[in-house]
Amino acid sequence: xxxxxPGRIIECRxxxxxxxxxxxxxxxxxxxxxxxxxxxxxxxxxxxxxxxIDKHDALETWSYLQQASASETDEPVSDLAGRxxxxxxxxx
Amino acid sequence: MNPxxxxxxxxxxxxxxxxxxxxxxxQLIQQHLLSQLNNERLAPxxxxxxxxxxxxxxxxxxxxxVVTPLExxxxxxxxxxxxxxxNDLSVMGATPVALSLGLIIEEGLPVDVLDRIVASIAATAxxxxxxxxxxxxxxxxxxxxxxxxxxxxxxxxxxxxxHLGLEQVEPSxxxxxxxCIADHGLTIMSVRHGIExxxxxxxxxxxxxxxxxxxxxxxxxxxxxxxxxRGGLAGVLADISEHRQLSIxxxxxxxxxxxxxxxxxxMLGLDPLTVANEGKIVCVxxxxxxxxxxxxxxxxxxxREAAVIGRVTDTQxxxxxxxxxxxxxxxxxxxxxxxxxRIC
Amino acid sequence: xxxxxxxxxxxxxxxxxxxSRQVQIMEVCGTHTTSAYRNGLHAMLPExxxxxxxxxxxVCVTPQRxxxxxxxxxxxxxxMIATYGDMMRVPGQLGSLEKLRARGARVHVVSSAxxxxxxxxxxxxxSVAFLGIGFETTAPATAATVLEAERDGIENFSVLMCHxxxxxxxxxxxEAGDVPLDGFLCxxxxxxxxxAEAYRPIVxxxxxxxxxxxxxxxxxxxxxxxxxxxxxxxRARLENVYRAVVGDTGNRAALDLMQRVFVPADTAWRxxxxxxxxxxxxxxxxxxxxxxxxxxxxxxxxxxxxxxLCGQVIQGKAEPAECPLFDHxxxxxxxxxxxxxxxEGTCAAWYKYNRSAKALRDLPQSQEVSG
Numbered sequence: 001x002x003x004x005x006p007g008r009i010i011e012c013r014x015x016x017x018x019x020x021x022x023x024x025x026x027x028x029x030x031x032x033x034x035x036x037x038x039x040x041x042x043x044x045x046x047x048x049x050x051x052x053i054d055k056h057d058a059l060e061t062w063s064y065l066q067q068a069s070a071s072e073t074d075e076p077v078s079d080l081a082g083r084x085x086x087x088x089x090x091x092x
Numbered sequence: 093m094n095p096x097x098x099x100x101x102x103x104x105x106x107x108x109x110x111x112x113x114x115x116x117x118x119q120l121i122q123q124h125l126l127s128q129l130n131n132e133r134l135a136p137x138x139x140x141x142x143x144x145x146x147x148x149x150x151x152x153x154x155x156x157x158v159v160t161p162l163e164x165x166x167x168x169x170x171x172x173x174x175x176x177x178x179n180d181l182s183v184m185g186a187t188p189v190a191l192s193l194g195l196i197i198e199e200g201l202p203v204d205v206l207d208r209i210v211a212s213i214a215a216t217a218x219x220x221x222x223x224x225x226x227x228x229x230x231x232x233x234x235x236x237x238x239x240x241x242x243x244x245x246x247x248x249x250x251x252x253x254x255h256l257g258l259e260q261v262e263p264s265x266x267x268x269x270x271x272c273i274a275d276h277g278l279t280i281m282s283v284r285h286g287i288e289x290x291x292x293x294x295x296x297x298x299x300x301x302x303x304x305x306x307x308x309x310x311x312x313x314x315x316x317x318x319x320x321x322r323g324g325l326a327g328v329l330a331d332i333s334e335h336r337q338l339s340i341x342x343x344x345x346x347x348x349x350x351x352x353x354x355x356x357x358x359m360l361g362l363d364p365l366t367v368a369n370e371g372k373i374v375c376v377x378x379x380x381x382x383x384x385x386x387x388x389x390x391x392x393x394x395x396r397e398a399a400v401i402g403r404v405t406d407t408q409x410x411x412x413x414x415x416x417x418x419x420x421x422x423x424x425x426x427x428x429x430x431x432x433x434r435i436c
Numbered sequence: 437x438x439x440x441x442x443x444x445x446x447x448x449x450x451x452x453x454x455x456s457r458q459v460q461i462m463e464v465c466g467t468h469t470t471s472a473y474r475n476g477l478h479a480m481l482p483e484x485x486x487x488x489x490x491x492x493x494x495v496c497v498t499p500q501r502x503x504x505x506x507x508x509x510x511x512x513x514x515x516m517i518a519t520y521g522d523m524m525r526v527p528g529q530l531g532s533l534e535k536l537r538a539r540g541a542r543v544h545v546v547s548s549a550x551x552x553x554x555x556x557x558x559x560x561x562x563s564v565a566f567l568g569i570g571f572e573t574t575a576p577a578t579a580a581t582v583l584e585a586e587r588d589g590i591e592n593f594s595v596l597m598c599h600x601x602x603x604x605x606x607x608x609x610x611e612a613g614d615v616p617l618d619g620f621l622c623x624x625x626x627x628x629x630x631x632a633e634a635y636r637p638i639v640x641x642x643x644x645x646x647x648x649x650x651x652x653x654x655x656x657x658x659x660x661x662x663x664x665x666x667x668x669x670x671r672a673r674l675e676n677v678y679r680a681v682v683g684d685t686g687n688r689a690a691l692d693l694m695q696r697v698f699v700p701a702d703t704a705w706r707x708x709x710x711x712x713x714x715x716x717x718x719x720x721x722x723x724x725x726x727x728x729x730x731x732x733x734x735x736x737x738x739x740x741x742x743x744x745l746c747g748q749v750i751q752g753k754a755e756p757a758e759c760p761l762f763d764h765x766x767x768x769x770x771x772x773x774x775x776x777x778x779x780e781g782t783c784a785a786w787y788k789y790n791r792s793a794k795a796l797r798d799l800p801q802s803q804e805v806s807g
Contacts, residue, residue: 002467002573002625003361003434021359023292023352024282029550031580032689043628043681046435046520046570046577047548051628051687057680062652063417064358067351286518286555287547360547363474418653419441420476425787428768432521433547436466436494436570 004045006058006065009038019044022065106201111231120229124207128214133190133225141225143190148252151186153177154245162205162240164283166275166294169242170213172370175299176321177246178220182301183317183373185256185308186248188220193227198239209240220299222246254308258335260315263406266382267340268375270303270389271397272296272348273325277367277431278356287433289359292352296371303392304373310388313378320372323426326365328374329412330426332404340412342402342424361434365414366427376404444657445480451664452482460486460616461663462752464606465623466493467651473785475653485660488615488752489782491605491705492623494569495522496750496774496782498598499706501735502567503528505728506596509565510541513731516559517543518552519567525777529739532777549581556585556593565727568595573625575599575716576690579697582718582725594727597717600703602626603634604714610642615752619645619663624655624678631686632676639674648676697722706774707740707747746773749782756786763787 007019007026017030019042026044030036033049041058042049059065110120126135133141157173174191181188193213197206217224232239275296282291300319308314320328325347329340349357349364357364371394377385382400389395407413412424452459463469469489472478481487491497503523507530509515517533524534524545537543542562546552552566568578578595585593602623609615622635627648635646645666649659658677666673676682694716703715718726728735740746744766745759756762756775766772768784775783 002465002571002623003358003436004573004625004628005355005358007355021355024356024359025290026359029580032576032687032693034689043625045625046574047550048577048580050573050576050625050690051681053680061650061655061678061680063654064351064354067354286544286551287521414476416474416476416653418475418477418657419445419480420653421479422473422476428525432524432545434522435520435547435574436522 002045004043004050006041006043006053006062009036009040009042011038012036017042017049019049104203106197106199106203106206106231108199108231108233111197111229117229124203125210125227125229128210129193129217129224131223131225133223134227141190143225143247146249149250151181151184151248151250152245153180153184153248154243155180157242157244159280161283162209162238164295165279165291167297167370168209168212169240170209171216172295172297173242173244174213174216174220174222175297175370176319177244178222178299178301179319179373181246181248182299182304183256183319184248184250185254185317186250187305188222188246188248188301190223190225190247191217192245193224194243195227195229196241197229197231198236199231199234201238201240205238206240216299220301222299222301256314256316258316258332261332261336261338261376261404262315263338263404264379265315265376265404266379266385266400267329267342267402267404268377268382268385268389268398268400269320269325269348270300270373270375270395271371272350272353273320273369273372274349274353274357274364274367276370277324278353278360278362280368281360281362281433282356287360291356293356296369298371298394300371300373300394303389303394306392307375307385307388310384312385312388313381314375314385315378316376317373320369320374322368324364324366324368325372325374326363326412326424327426329424332376333410333412337410339405339407339410340402341405341415342412343415344417346399346401348397348399362431363427365424366431379403440654441657444654444661447661448485448657448664449482451661451668452485455664455668456484458484458486459618459664459667460488460752461619461621461660462488462490462615462617463621464490464492464602465621465626466496467625468621468623468649468656469493469782469785471651471653472656475656477653477656481660485664487621487660488617489750490609490620490752491708491750492571492602493750493775493782494571494574494598494600495526495777496746497600497705497708498523498526498569498774499704500528500738500740501704502596502598503533504530505733505735506533506565506567507531507536508733509596509727509731510536510543513563515563515565515727515731516555517541517567518546518555518564519543520547520569521545523567523569525771526774527771527777529736549577550584553581553585553590553593556590560592563592563594565594565596567598569598571600571602571623571626572629572694573623575698576629576687576693579693582697582722583693585725586722594725594730595718596727597715599698599716600705601700601714601716603630603637604711605705606635606638607641608711608714609751610638610644617644617752618667619647619672621656621659621663622646622648624648624650624682627676627678627682627686629687629690631684632674632682633684634686635674639672643672645672646674648678648682650678650681704738706738707744708751741772744773746775746783749775756783759783
């Protein structure tokens, strides 16, 4: 019951912080993570950061953070069109 | 000076009188509509536009547009009103010929907003190489003072050799989309009062007749095309599956979603498959033509990120099934209606 | 699938083969329910592993009387209701907030409690009541917003308190003893606030393994692997696979906010009944922000549809398909019980992703998925 997502703090102003989620930016309150600073990764829920996250932990836990482009695979169409095997390759 | 005769320039908001059919209506049409939309057929302001007709069957469609806010990153109500109707004609295989434009303006709408939207209508029509040949304008009583409702109807010409239709879809056909999904609906969410957030997202609203023409004239055996507007990709796949009583198997990893859209969807708790688009089509093509379909689309600016996302099968009962990135499987269904952002 | 998911699935299969009997794991978080369904995990699980949904969907467990109170506030007192989107379609006895808005009441969807407070700032002449739903993840946000309202003197803001606590519900479920459970997949983000040690009483008093996991599919699978390892070894352990964000003792600042503004209370859970000390109310110093007190509301009694099995479903005692109303009158378009409304309600998830569960099982298996 807790949709919370990882993002990076871009700037802080007192208790307020601007967090970036790959091109989406949310103004949040960081009163629950008082030591969080610009550049830190935080977990955001309902307009508040609820904890800081080590960058590598973040990338490992949320695989979509590593998605750099729109399609995850560029394999030949014939792979799909001919058989029921589905290749779900993606960058790890 | 009689206020009714005051130059429109001194009025900064639309008034009920602008819809009265008198002097002010005339000024509205001349100065704010014709000035942008002018063409030979529209200029005389006849009761109806006379269009020459050469050959082929006539395709006729209509749509109304009520989006709020009226303007959003990447587009506005005017752009989607033109693109939407052009696209409805194009997915039928028809070449768009002409559009009508009906405006219902709320008293109090700032004139400069109207001007921007009409400019956008004109620009989108030029982009689609289609003309607005007839129209109508009404003004209704003020509610919030920011309302504009648009209806466009369109006629197009269906070339004799084009045969598209759901009844042609059969097992082993391949399903494609022309690019990244969910951008439009997520952009609207990002500017919606109460949940708004800054975003790089932009609506994908665009007329697709150029792209579709390239696809249809490239020798590709296209069976069926539909634009994935309200209801998103999931809605179109459900339509196909239900109508044909066939299954569709799609692969999550192949569905193009931009990283920004993906993050926005995660933020709001929405499934990109159910989010509206205004510049995306789902195409079903014969299996052997999948590669050429993909290549034809990718040659066009609006199809650079086209992808094959799945295929039609004869598995019963008919379901739309998604192979997830995680390696699991689940059923895809139409969204309920208004997809609301979640906190939980 | 990603290599990690495949390995984890194989591990699960091996463990389940060794255990050989039916294993029942409860996940106590609607977000786990939704993620499992959205990622199609149920189709990957071994036959003898059953993942059951618990009462961790705040939408499902918010009693009718609170929805009716919100409707009454809007209709009788002309109060603006601000709510998270999740609650819009949940049916009370008087209808839903969505229907209320269609009838002309001012109901706003917000994505944060502060958003609700902002509405109050923007409309000083109006009264704004915020529906405070959610568990320990969300409660601190409400607490912080009440403090902000107090600090800034925003008097036209109030909260309809519906926050609940996870561990008391888990304990109550175990004490009732009706459902055979082999362990719990514990909610990752609640645990960010409470710390993993919050589940120690469950391990100690009931000898049930508890594993804290996040919501990404690999997290869920990893959590299940750890749970099954406990089941296989017969040892009830408390484990945490979500160490990126969950520690042992939780977020002190968030817990302080809750302790300052709220007090635990005996609270009614929809279709279950009152669970002692399982909910939160405003502390005496903040009573003036309590919507029930401010508007002298009388909370009614719930009257759930007699055939509705939501209560059984959220306690893991019944599957959606066993409810006589499931798909027979109760559908996502016309929900009767809350489990069908919430996108993470078990019934909605079943309906959306799994309605033809038999159909899915009978589908020809995709061949080996490489990747």
